[in-house]
Amino acid sequence: MRSVLAIVCSVRSTLLALLLGFGLATTIHAQSAERYQSAPPSADGIGKVYQGREIAQMMGFDGAAWLERTERQKEERADLLIAELELKPGMAVADVGAGTGYYSRRMALEVGPKGLVYAIEVQPQMLRVLETTAKRPGYGNIVPVLGADDDVKLPEASIDLAVMVDVYHELAYPHEVLASIVRALRPGGRMVFVEYRGEDFRVPIKPLHKMTEQQVRLEAADQALVWERTARTLPWQHVVVFRRP
Numbered sequence: 001m002r003s004v005l006a007i008v009c010s011v012r013s014t015l016l017a018l019l020l021g022f023g024l025a026t027t028i029h030a031q032s033a034e035r036y037q038s039a040p041p042s043a044d045g046i047g048k049v050y051q052g053r054e055i056a057q058m059m060g061f062d063g064a065a066w067l068e069r070t071e072r073q074k075e076e077r078a079d080l081l082i083a084e085l086e087l088k089p090g091m092a093v094a095d096v097g098a099g100t101g102y103y104s105r106r107m108a109l110e111v112g113p114k115g116l117v118y119a120i121e122v123q124p125q126m127l128r129v130l131e132t133t134a135k136r137p138g139y140g141n142i143v144p145v146l147g148a149d150d151d152v153k154l155p156e157a158s159i160d161l162a163v164m165v166d167v168y169h170e171l172a173y174p175h176e177v178l179a180s181i182v183r184a185l186r187p188g189g190r191m192v193f194v195e196y197r198g199e200d201f202r203v204p205i206k207p208l209h210k211m212t213e214q215q216v217r218l219e220a221a222d223q224a225l226v227w228e229r230t231a232r233t234l235p236w237q238h239v240v241v242f243r244r245p
């Protein structure tokens with residue numbers, strides 16, 4: 001009799017756990033749906049709006065050559081951007097939306113053989129380029145990672161710094177990706193946004209592919225991040241730095 005009672009209790013608690021789990025999943029889904037609004041898509045947008053900003057279309061692999069263009073150094077001053085990141089040998093850093101690894105390679109040289117650069121991508125073709133780079137001499141500290149649309153897939157408290165260069169404005173799930181980065185940052189770690197300056201009409205980039213500093217700070221305010229400084233030393237981009245307390 002006692003064993004029948006035990007089975008009935010165990011079935012009831014399993015059912016309860018399943019119902020609670022289902023309820024939680026439904027709540028998370030509902031919160032995510034409320035976070036974003038729909039709008040008629042503009043030419044470069046996906047018709048999804050977050051905090052008043054339409055999300056831009058993702059750059060496909062057909063843009064890979066553009067990421068490696070020779071004029072890029074002059075247009076973006078990659079050397080100045082790397083200096084702004086204040087990287088040190090031995091650091092673990094994440095290049096989220098690494099593309100072909102233009103910045104991952106430069107970061108890899110700064111953090112050195114004892115450091116790590118997680119190069120996170122959602123496009124398998126970009127990932128293959130990163131895997132080839134990681135086999136080249138001097139770049140063995142690059143670790144390509146296949147991320148998800150809503151998660152960078154890094155272990156908790158595993159990195160000192162994360163950077164997104166020309167990426168954040170095209171994330172389909174900006175809130176969720178940023179939350180996953182914050183989880184991956186060690187306490188005191190930095191999150192750095194590098195975006196084409198939306199408030200500068202002279203920057204020759206399509207409007208949805210630029211962001212104002214105000215918009216970046218508005219969206220980051222939803223996360224456990226504290227704004228630290230904004231560098232305006234680059235020709236076209238601003239570097240907006242936050243810290244996980």
Ligand SMILES: C[S@@+](CC[C@H](N)C(=O)[O-])C[C@H]1O[C@@H](n2cnc3c(N)ncnc32)[C@H](O)[C@@H]1O
Nearest residue numbers: 059067097098099102121122123147149165167
């Ligand atoms: C404009 S490219 C910039 C690439 C690189 N940061 C650079 O500056 O050379 C944007 C990249 O972000 C990637 N991306 C978009 N959504 C992503 C996500 N959720 N997680 C990781 N990468 C993503 C795209 O696949 C694309 O390669």
